[in-house]
Amino acid sequence: MAAGLDEIDRRLLDELQHDADRTNAELAGLVGLSPTATLHRIRKLKESGVIRRIRADLDPALVGFPLKVYVTISLARHTPKFERTFYEALRAVPEVITADVIAGETDMVIVIAARDVPDLQRILLKLSLHGAQRITTFLHLEEIKPSAPLPVLRAPDET
Amino acid sequence: MAAGLDEIDRRLLDELQHDADRTNAELAGLVGLSPTATLHRIRKLKESGVIRRIRADLDPALVGFPLKVYVTISLARHTPKFERTFYEALRAVPEVITADVIAGETDMVIVIAARDVPDLQRILLKLSLHGAQRITTFLHLEEIKPSAPLPVLRAPDET
C-alpha cells in the first residue's frame, strides 16, 4: 500500500470503485467528512495516480461485441526491437482490449473483443502476420465474476 | 450492436469509456447536442444497461496489490451443483478480480490480485480446497495494453 493512504482514503477508493457516479456531497456524507475535505482528498488521489481514471463500463454484447476470447501468444523472436514492434501492433488493434506479458509456458495473454467469428479470424490473422506464434485461443463462454474492485479496505497485513 | 444506438450514442459511449469524469455540459459540447438531450441519452444508456456502471480505475500497485496472476483452472467434478458452489466461492474471494468460463484445454480463467507471494499462495490454496484442479498460474510481468475501451465507433459491418 502506498504511503499516505489512511482509512478514509481507502473508503473513498472503495466507494469510487463500486460507483463513481455520485456527487461529491454524497461521498462526503458516506465517509463522514465535509464536501471540501472530500474534494481535496479525491483530487489528490487523482493527481497522485492512485485513481487512474473514471470510466464507463459497457455491456459488450449490447454494443455489438458478443465474442470475447483469451489468447495466449508466443513471439517468433525475442529481440527487443521485435518485441517493441509487436507491442505497438497490439496497441494499434482496437479489438485488443488488454495485453500482458507473463511468465510461464507462453509469452503473453491478451483479451480480444469481436463482433463475430469472421471478425475474430481477421484479428487473429493480423496478429499472426505481425509475428505471433503458438497462438492459442480460449473462447469465453460465461462470466462468473465480472471485474470486481480491488479489495482496498482489507488492511495490508490482515490475512 | 443493439438496436437503437445511433452515431451520437456511440460517440457518447466512446467518450465515456475514455473519461467519464466530465460534466454533462462538456459532453454535450463534444457531441454537438444540448445538455438536456445529452442528459436524456446518457440516462437511457444507463437504464438500458448499455452503460453498466461508472467506476474508478485504480493503480493496483499504488493501493498495495503489486502482484497480478492469470490462473487457469479445471474443476474436480462437473456436476451443476459442484460448479455452482465453486462459482460462489470465486465470487466470495475478494482477491479474485475476474472469473470466466472458457472453452478450450481448461475450464476457467481467473485473474487474481495479491499483496505478496504468501498472500497469493493463501488464495490459491483456498481455491484448491474448494475443488479447483490443474491450477496453472501465469505471473503477470508487464502491462502492454491496459484495459482499452471497446471500439464502439467502428461501424458494425466495417472491416
Place this chain on the structure above:
DNA sequence: GATGAAATAGCATTTGC
C-alpha cells in the same frame, strides 16, 4: 497540512415548447 463554513459560480435537472 488538513478540515470546516460560508459564498459564488456553474451545473444538473425540470418544465414547457
Place this chain on the structure above:
DNA sequence: GCAAATGCTATTTCATC
C-alpha cells in the same frame, strides 16, 4: 431535441485546529 428557469452542486475563499 431545444430553451429558459430553478434548485442543487462543485468549487473557491477564508478561517480554524
